[in-house]
Amino acid sequence: MALSLTFTRETDQVLFAGNSYVKEVILNRPQKLNCLNYEMIRQITRNLTSFENDSSVKLVILKANGKAFCAGGDVKSVVASALIAVMGGGAGLSMNTIFRVVTEKTVFAMPEASIGLYPDVGASYFLSRLPGYFGLTGAQLNGAEMVACGLATHFVPSKENGKERGAKKWIADALNYMHSSSPTSLKIFLRSVREGREQNIEQCLCREYDVTTHLISLESDFFEGARAKLFDKDNNPVWKPSKLELVSKEMVDQFFKEIDDEDCEPLQLPHRSKIQSKL
Template sequence: MLKSLQTSLRSTLKQQCLNKSVYRMSSTVACQAQRSQPEEPALFHEVGSARYLTLNRPRVLNAMNIDMVESFFPMLQAWEKSEAAKMIFLKGNGRALCSGGDVKAFLELLKRKDPKIHYILDLDYKMFHYIATMKTPYIALMDGITMGAGAGLSVNSAFRIATENTVFAMPETTIGLFPDVGASFFLSRLDGRIGTYLGMTGHTIKSHDVLQSGIATHFVPSAHLPALQSRLISLDTSDHDTINDTINEFSSEHVTRQDSKDQHFTLRGDIRQTIDKCFQYNTAEEIVDALKRDGSDFAKAARDTILKRPPTSVKVTLQHIRLGINMGIMDCFKMEYALWQKFAVRHDFSEGVISQLVTKQPPQWQPASLSDVNDDDMRHTFFDTPAPHDIELLNDDTYFTSPYRRYALPSETDILNTLTENPTWQQQDLTRHYMELSHGKFGIAEKVADIWERNKLATNAPKAASATATATATAT
C-alpha cells in the first residue's frame, strides 16, 4: 500500500514538473535538480499502524526546501485521511530534525523575480497550518537541531519530544526576517515573557529550557527513543491520552543527569525575573532601556544582541507576538503569510542572508537604529496595509489554546492557580500533586521549585500568591 502510494505521488509530482503554470514550483529547473540529487529529500515507511516521515538532507542539517515539502506534504495528507494510520513520527537523519528553511535558495528566486516564490510560500503555510490542525497523533522527535522551519514542523503538533541533543532557536531576526511558521502563536503563549525574549534575540536554548518553557511536551533520553517508539507502535492506538501516558513513562524523574548530558534549566531564578521585568513592555526602546537599567550580565548580553539585529525585524517581531496572544492559530498563520510577502522584498532580508551565509561580514541594516523606525509607520506598513496575496488554507480549523496543551509541563499560571486553590500547601504538596497527575514526569519538580522560589511562596502567603497568579495570567 505504501509503495503504491509513493509511486502515485511521484507520478503526480512528475506531472507537475511538466506543467507550465508559474504557480507550480516544479519547473524544469527544479526537475533537473531533482534528477541530479542522489537522495530523496524525505523518506517514508510504516511499521504496523505507525507511519514515519524522516527528513533526509543531513548534509545541510535537513534544511527544508520545496522539493522536501512537495515530497512529504501529500503523504501527510494521505495518512491523515487513512484509518490505517494511527500515529505519525517525524524524524530527521543526522544531527538535526530540521535546521530551518533553505533561505539562500529562496533569495536566489527573489533575485530572479521568479513568480514561483508565491507558490512556495503558499504551499509552506498551508502545510504548517495543516500540521497544527491534524487529528492523527503526530509525534515530533526533536533529537537534534530544531530551528526556524523545524519549529513549524514540530512545535504546533500534539507531541514534541526533546532529548539531550535538542538545540532550539527562532533565529529569523539575524537574517532580516521575523519568527514565523506559527511563532506568533506559540511564542506568545510561553510562560511569562520568555517568548518575547526568544523571538527578539533569537537566543539558542537546549533540552531542559525547551521542556521547561513549553516548547517541548516531554524529555526522553535519545538512547531510549527506539524503545519508546516500539512501545507506542505496540499500542496500535490513535488515542492521544494513551500515547501521552506511555511517553510519560519514558519521561520520568528517573532520568539521570548523565542521560541529559548534565544540562539544567537556565531560564529560571534571577534570569527569569529579568526576562519578565524587562520584556514586559510594548516598544523595543522601552525593553532596551529596561535591560540597560537592570545591568546584569544577562541583561547586557540580551541588550547587545537586540541592538545588533535589524531594527525593523525587532519591532515587527515584538508587535506580532503581542498581537498573536489574542489570535487563533489560523489567523496567526495568515498574519505571518502577509508579513512574509512584505519582508521578502526588503533590503534587510537579502542583506541578512548574504552577510550570514555568503560574505560573513557584519550586515548593514536599513534603517540602522531603533529610533529610525517609527512605530506608527511600522504598524501601518506591516500590519494595517493588506499584502498583495491572500492565502486559502486547506481547512478552517483554529484554536486559541492548543487542544494538546495538557501534555506539556503545567504552565506557571496553572501552578499558581493550583496553589491559590490550596493555600495551605507547601512546595512538596504542589510537587506531589503534579507528579501524580503526570506519572512522575521529568521536569515537574524543577519547575515547581523555581516558581516557588521566584515568587517567594515559601512563607505561604496566599494573598501574594493570588496576586502573582493574576499578574502571570495577564502577562501570558
C-alpha cells in the same frame, strides 16, 4: 511583485516509513542539517494530507537522520552549516505536533531577525504563549528549558549530559543578538507576537504569510541580512533604519497590510479535522 523560486532537485530528501497505523516522516538531508527546501515541503504536505484522510492512521512520527532535526528553511544551500537541532522553519514543523520529545542535547532557537527576517512559521502563536518576548532575543533553549516553558512535552535523556549555560551568559548572548539584529525585524516580531496572543494558529499563519511576503517583496533588511550573513559573510549588515527608535509605527504597519497583488498566491491552509481540538 511575484517571487521567483529556483531549486535543485535531490533524491530521497524525505523518507516515509511505517505501517497501516503508525507512519514515519523522516527528514533525510543530514549534510545540510535537514534544512527544508521547496521539494521537501511538497512531499511532506502531500503525505500528511494523505495520512489525515486515512482513518486507519493513528499516529504520525516526525524524525530526522543526522545530528539535527531541522535547522530551518534553506535560504541558501549552506545557511545551516553552523546551526544545530531545531531552528526557524524546523521549529514551525515540530511545534504543531501533539508530542514533542527532546533530550539535553536539543537546541531550539528562532534567530530570523539576524538576517533581516522575523520569526514566522507560526511563531507568533506558540511563542506568544510564553512569558516575556523570547522571539526578540534569538536565544537558544536546551531540552529541559523547552519542557519547562511548554515548547516540548517529553524529556528523554541521552547517554551524555550537556553543560548548562549560566544565567549571565544567557542574558549577555540575548542582548548581543538584539544589538546585532535588524531593528525593523525586532519591531515586526514584537507586534506579531502580541497579536498572536489573541489569535488561533490559522490566523497567525495567515498574518505571518502576509508579513513575510511583504518582507521579500518590499525594500527590506532581509536582502542586506542575507548578503552579510550568507553570501559575502562579512557579518556586518547595514540595517536601515539602524536603531530601534528610528523604526516608526508607520514603517512597521506596511508589513502588516493585506496582500494586494494578483501575482501573489494566497495562503491555503489544509483542514485539520483530527487534531484541531487537541492544539
